[in-house]
Amino acid sequence: MDSTTFSLFQIDIVTIFQHLINGLTLGGIYALIALGYTMVYGILKFINFAHGEILMVGTYFSLFLFNTLITGGKTGAVLFILFILALLFGMAISALLGVVIEIIAYKPLRKASRLAPLLSAIGVSIILSNSAAYFFGTRSRKFTYPLDNKPFNFFGLSITPVQLLTIFVCFFLMLGLKYFVDKTRIGRAMRASSENQNVASLMGVNVNKIISITFAIGSALAVTAGVLYALEYKVSPTMGTMTGLKAFIAAVVGGVGNISGAMLGGILLGILETFGTAVLGIPVGYKDTIAFGVLILILLLKPDGILGKNIKEKV
Amino acid sequence: MNNILEIKNIHVQYGNIKALNSVSLTVQKGDIVSLIGANGAGKSSLLKAVSGLEPITQGTIEYNNQIINSYQSSKRLRPDIISSMGIALVPEGRGVFSQMTVLENLEMGAFLVRDKAIISKKLLEIYAMFPILKDRKDQKSGSLSGGEQQMLAIGRALMSSPEVLLLDEPGLGLAPLIIKGIFEVIRSINDEYKTTIFIVEQNAKLALKNSNKGFVMETGVIVLSDLSANLIENPQVKAAYLGE
Ligand SMILES: Nc1ncnc2c1ncn2[C@@H]1O[C@H](COP(=O)(O)OP(=O)(O)OP(=O)(O)O)[C@@H](O)[C@H]1O
Numbered sequence: 001m002d003s004t005t006f007s008l009f010q011i012d013i014v015t016i017f018q019h020l021i022n023g024l025t026l027g028g029i030y031a032l033i034a035l036g037y038t039m040v041y042g043i044l045k046f047i048n049f050a051h052g053e054i055l056m057v058g059t060y061f062s063l064f065l066f067n068t069l070i071t072g073g074k075t076g077a078v079l080f081i082l083f084i085l086a087l088l089f090g091m092a093i094s095a096l097l098g099v100v101i102e103i104i105a106y107k108p109l110r111k112a113s114r115l116a117p118l119l120s121a122i123g124v125s126i127i128l129s130n131s132a133a134y135f136f137g138t139r140s141r142k143f144t145y146p147l148d149n150k151p152f153n154f155f156g157l158s159i160t161p162v163q164l165l166t167i168f169v170c171f172f173l174m175l176g177l178k179y180f181v182d183k184t185r186i187g188r189a190m191r192a193s194s195e196n197q198n199v200a201s202l203m204g205v206n207v208n209k210i211i212s213i214t215f216a217i218g219s220a221l222a223v224t225a226g227v228l229y230a231l232e233y234k235v236s237p238t239m240g241t242m243t244g245l246k247a248f249i250a251a252v253v254g255g256v257g258n259i260s261g262a263m264l265g266g267i268l269l270g271i272l273e274t275f276g277t278a279v280l281g282i283p284v285g286y287k288d289t290i291a292f293g294v295l296i297l298i299l300l301l302k303p304d305g306i307l308g309k310n311i312k313e314k315v
Numbered sequence: 316m317n318n319i320l321e322i323k324n325i326h327v328q329y330g331n332i333k334a335l336n337s338v339s340l341t342v343q344k345g346d347i348v349s350l351i352g353a354n355g356a357g358k359s360s361l362l363k364a365v366s367g368l369e370p371i372t373q374g375t376i377e378y379n380n381q382i383i384n385s386y387q388s389s390k391r392l393r394p395d396i397i398s399s400m401g402i403a404l405v406p407e408g409r410g411v412f413s414q415m416t417v418l419e420n421l422e423m424g425a426f427l428v429r430d431k432a433i434i435s436k437k438l439l440e441i442y443a444m445f446p447i448l449k450d451r452k453d454q455k456s457g458s459l460s461g462g463e464q465q466m467l468a469i470g471r472a473l474m475s476s477p478e479v480l481l482l483d484e485p486g487l488g489l490a491p492l493i494i495k496g497i498f499e500v501i502r503s504i505n506d507e508y509k510t511t512i513f514i515v516e517q518n519a520k521l522a523l524k525n526s527n528k529g530f531v532m533e534t535g536v537i538v539l540s541d542l543s544a545n546l547i548e549n550p551q552v553k554a555a556y557l558g559e
């Protein structure tokens with residue numbers, strides 16, 4: 001099927017579902033990355049512009065471990081388990097990286113002007129992508145599929161196992177995070193710290209620890225997204241830049257600082273991009289304009305984002 | 316002695332602004348003390364220094380003979396540590412977590428309490444003290460009235476069963492009848508749990524009537540300290556703070 005030839009009126013329900021599945025796959029990835037931006041913003045009121053590069057570094061480490069583990073050829077369940085191991089390794093590395101970056105590059109600037117940590121973040125992102133280019137090379141690499149990626153048909157829909165895996169993992173982690181933030185003691189402390197750090201500390205919360213946990217979780221989620229993304233696309237020193245930017249847009253569209261908003265924004269953006277290219281016939285080369293167009297639209301219509309808070313605080 | 320809090324010659328400074336200028340005072344276990352003073356006198360700064368939110372540039376603060384805040388940065392304890400030792404502050408403006416429910420706010424108050432049975436017991440006590448909080452427990456606390464928010468802020472502070480309760484203007488912006496009710500509760504907390512209470516209050520009359528000892532602060536300095544009963548009769552206090 002050449003989806004770009006469809007016009008708006010000839011579309012059938014199966015095709016719509018097909019695009020929806022494709023959009024959900026991409027959207028789940030955006031959403032996982034967007035969560036990191038939004039969680040950090042929630043607590044520190046600042047955009048961690050190095051988030052995409054943390055994703056990139058973690059993805060490289062996953063790839064390296066995976067390639068090492070599978071030398072000699074592995075198949076079946078063993079291959080898949082090794083992939084999960086490599087993913088967990090990348091998550092751990094990036095969680096650590098996120099925490100260390102916060103302590104070194106952001107924490108000393110907490111009382112400085114709001115521009116200072118932002119500039120520091122941009123600096124960190126440049127250092128990370130240049131270091132990656134230096135140490136890992138600029139050649140882009142590819143993940144070996146961890147499972148047999150032959151698409152299967154499901155009521156006329158063509159779904160690949162990687163797509164299924166991506167959708168499953170993304171939604172599982174999103175629900176898990178939602179549960180963590182809404183229902184657990186540390187999650188409550190996170191929400192309390194994002195409302196008022198001083199008062200949270202009066203309750204006995206070590207706010208620095210909460211900030212570290214936030215960076216660790218955000219970075220680990222981003223790497224999961226990065227690895228899933230790399231299964232279909234490429235691993236390169238610049239892979240975090242555009243995906244990071246798109247996810248940032250998703251966070252803003254959903255309402256930055258709002259966790260459900262980041263999920264919604266990510267999924268919405270993934271679906272819009274897929275439908276935009278496939279249904280509206282926007283040339284693939286202009287695909288990225290969709291995200292920026294949506295951003296501009298949201299900023300004009302609802303500057304706080306779809307789920308952004310408009311409630312004035314009671315003094 | 317039974318000094319639970321010893322504040323010795325402390326200074327608090329914000330840039331060039333000196334908010335506290337060599338303040339000393341002691342609080343004894345089980346007392347209710349009140350601190351009165353005009354706007355900007357430095358009352359909140361004092362409570363923030365005790366709870367560790369503001370560093371002090373000179374002097375020390377001791378709690379049960381242990382230094383909790385000091386001019387030496389190595390001897391300053393973090394607010395969460397001080398809170399874990401048994402000092403709870405109800406901050407000026409209440410500081411409820413407005414996006415969280417009433418129950419979640421109360422649970423935050425018990426953040427360091429790991430025993431679920433103790434948390435449930437405390438919750439029941441707080442609900443008995445402020446029945447309205449029970450009715451509103453699943454409501455976002457930002458939607459509570461000012462008086463209800465103040466009750467929540469006090470209830471939240473009590474969830475950790477503090478030894479010392481610091482209250483920064485609990486009556487701020489509330490109707491006289493509500494303020495009276497809040498002071499009654501404060502007295503009963505002191506009665507029942509033997510909690511030491513330190514109240515900063517604009518309503519000087521009510522504060523002095525409901526405390527054993529009182530301090531008067533003017534521009535960063537303690538100018539009077541006496542039994543509250545004496546301060547109420549003091550002509551200076553009468554003229555400046557009681558409007559008589
Ligand atoms: N964060 C701050 N930065 C700069 N100056 C401050 C800060 N907090 C307080 N001040 C100044 O320190 C002085 C004492 O303030 P403080 O809040 O302790 O007074 P207060 O007695 O609690 O007043 P009020 O009755 O109005 O609450 C004031 O002059 C105030 O402007």
Ligand SMILES: [Mg+2]
Nearest residue numbers: 358359360407
């Ligand atoms: Mg004050």
